[in-house]
Amino acid sequence: MQNNKVLIVDDQYWIKIMLKEVLTNSGFTAFVASNHVEALEIAKNEQPDIVVLDVNLPGIDGLSLLSSLKKVKPSIRAVFISASSDTDYVSRAMTEGALGFFFKPFDIFEFTTFLVKISTSGMASRGEGKWEMDGGPPAQKTS
Amino acid sequence: MGDGRWPTSAKNIVRSIKHYYDYLIKNTYTIERDSPLYVKEGSHRILIDYQDKEKDNHIHAFDVNFSVIEDSKGLLGCLVTYEDVIELEEMRNKKAQYESLLAEKELAASYVHEIKNPIFSIRGFLQILQQSFNEDDKRKEYTDIIINELDRMNNLLNEFLSKYREHTSTKVQNDKGVSIKLAIEEIIAFFQYSLELKGINYKLDLDDELFVSIDRDQLMQIFINLIQNSIEAMKEGGHLTIKAYGKDDRIYIEIKDEGVGIKQDQVDKIFKPFFSTKEKGTGLGLYITKRIVDNYGGSMSLKSTEGKGTTCYLEFPMKS
Numbered sequence: 001m002q003n004n005k006v007l008i009v010d011d012q013y014w015i016k017i018m019l020k021e022v023l024t025n026s027g028f029t030a031f032v033a034s035n036h037v038e039a040l041e042i043a044k045n046e047q048p049d050i051v052v053l054d055v056n057l058p059g060i061d062g063l064s065l066l067s068s069l070k071k072v073k074p075s076i077r078a079v080f081i082s083a084s085s086d087t088d089y090v091s092r093a094m095t096e097g098a099l100g101f102f103f104k105p106f107d108i109f110e111f112t113t114f115l116v117k118i119s120t121s122g123m124a125s126r127g128e129g130k131w132e133m134d135g136g137p138p139a140q141k142t143s
Numbered sequence: 144m145g146d147g148r149w150p151t152s153a154k155n156i157v158r159s160i161k162h163y164y165d166y167l168i169k170n171t172y173t174i175e176r177d178s179p180l181y182v183k184e185g186s187h188r189i190l191i192d193y194q195d196k197e198k199d200n201h202i203h204a205f206d207v208n209f210s211v212i213e214d215s216k217g218l219l220g221c222l223v224t225y226e227d228v229i230e231l232e233e234m235r236n237k238k239a240q241y242e243s244l245l246a247e248k249e250l251a252a253s254y255v256h257e258i259k260n261p262i263f264s265i266r267g268f269l270q271i272l273q274q275s276f277n278e279d280d281k282r283k284e285y286t287d288i289i290i291n292e293l294d295r296m297n298n299l300l301n302e303f304l305s306k307y308r309e310h311t312s313t314k315v316q317n318d319k320g321v322s323i324k325l326a327i328e329e330i331i332a333f334f335q336y337s338l339e340l341k342g343i344n345y346k347l348d349l350d351d352e353l354f355v356s357i358d359r360d361q362l363m364q365i366f367i368n369l370i371q372n373s374i375e376a377m378k379e380g381g382h383l384t385i386k387a388y389g390k391d392d393r394i395y396i397e398i399k400d401e402g403v404g405i406k407q408d409q410v411d412k413i414f415k416p417f418f419s420t421k422e423k424g425t426g427l428g429l430y431i432t433k434r435i436v437d438n439y440g441g442s443m444s445l446k447s448t449e450g451k452g453t454t455c456y457l458e459f460p461m462k463s
């Protein structure tokens with residue numbers, strides 16, 4: 001698979017491990033970080049294609065981290081995950097160019113299918129056809 | 144009292160205070176600041192109970208403070224300030240109740256979100272585990288049941304969150320969003336008594352059609368914190384001006400006071416948690432306010448001139 005480097009940023013230990021496991025099984029090379037310092041470090045060294053970002057990180061929110069990550073790798077594509085269903089945050093994330101938004105707890109296979117799709121389609125970080133997945137926007141998948 | 148002798152009875156004190164108070168609030172004074180004024184004998188503080196039989200028969204408790212003031216030439220008179228302790232107490236209690244209600248709700252919501260994290264890791268690992276079972280394996284069936292039950296749990300949490308929100312929203316919030324005008328007017332009504340007590344005149348210039356999509360209580364919290372800071376800064380009264388208008392899909396709000404202002408070297412500290420220059424301050428007001436504002440895609444800044452006053456600028460995206 002092309003564009004298969006994924007960086008997962010979540011401060012919840014087992015969520016990081018679980019997502020890494022499932023993405024690795026689907027052919028991705030996954031890296032994990034639990035805060036923005038680690039995330040920026042890995043982004044510099046590994047130049048990931050996709051970042052999976054938790055909205056609530058210690059001391060920083062996902063959107064702010066995304067803008068720092070874009071300075072390191074401008075073409076990085078972002079998918080947000082969040083335990084809270086704050087709809088305003090979703091619309092802000094989407095205008096900032098996020099490709100998807102998943103509310104925890106979500107189905108991890110739908111999630112990987114979505115990541116496979118964006119890594120193979122060469123979808124730009126902003127652009128049309130964001131929601132070409134079956135069943136509408138993944139943002140509405142809450143379980 | 145003008146001759147510098149203390150009146151004899153508590154009743155008289157209250158009479159004269161009421162007289163001065165009624166008189167003072169109807170008149171405007173200019174204090175000449177040519178020569179410095181001194182508080183000569185320190186201050187005398189007494190607490191008196193007073194029952195106005197003619198009017199309402201309520202018992203009032205006044206905290207009365209006297210200071211003898213002199214200029215360089217001699218005695219000028221005495222300064223009397225008083226506060227109705229009971230009303231003040233009531234107001235404080237009301238405010239404390241309101242704040243603890245808000246805090247409780249925030250706490251409940253954050254617990255719900257915290258519970259969703261472990262639910263997600265359990266659900267995810269179960270899905271991974273399931274892959275190794277055949278369709279006819281009993282264990283496949285069991286893990287399906289667990290996943291369904293987890294989803295049911297999650298639905299209950301969502302239901303709880305939305306019920307909680309419904310329950311507490313009032314007229315300020317409707318499907319158009321939260322009205323900035325109504326929210327500010329409600330908060331001003333809430334602070335009416337302290338404004339009067341401190342001799343603060345307020346002026347509101349609020350456009351009607353300003354709606355934001357913010358949790359109503361969080362919006363109220365923002366205004367409570369900022370207006371409270373302005374009131375606390377205007378110990379000697381002055382004007383409080385609040386403006387709100389919309390422009391290019393953004394809402395602009397300005398809260399301007401004529402208070403003590405902020406020292407230049409403290410400007411970068413005021414948003415830090417626990418930074419306070421007040422004896423009983425928590426130092427959390429601005430910190431929390433900024434967090435809420437940022438969270439909703441808004442921005443805020445303060446401009447202040449020491450000794451002159453402070454203006455707080457808020458900006459929000461307009462609800463589309």
Ligand SMILES: Nc1ncnc2c1ncn2[C@@H]1O[C@H](COP(=O)(O)OP(=O)(O)O)[C@@H](O)[C@H]1O
Pocket residue numbers: 368372373376400402403404405413418419420421423424425426427428429430452453
């Ligand atoms: N309107 C204002 N005028 C003057 N100083 C202010 C104003 N608002 C805030 N400050 C300064 O910022 C500090 C922090 O404010 P805040 O976070 O609300 O905490 P607190 O009010 O509990 O002290 C205050 O102690 C005060 O020194």
Ligand SMILES: [Mg+2]
Pocket residue numbers: 368371372428429
């Ligand atoms: Mg304060």
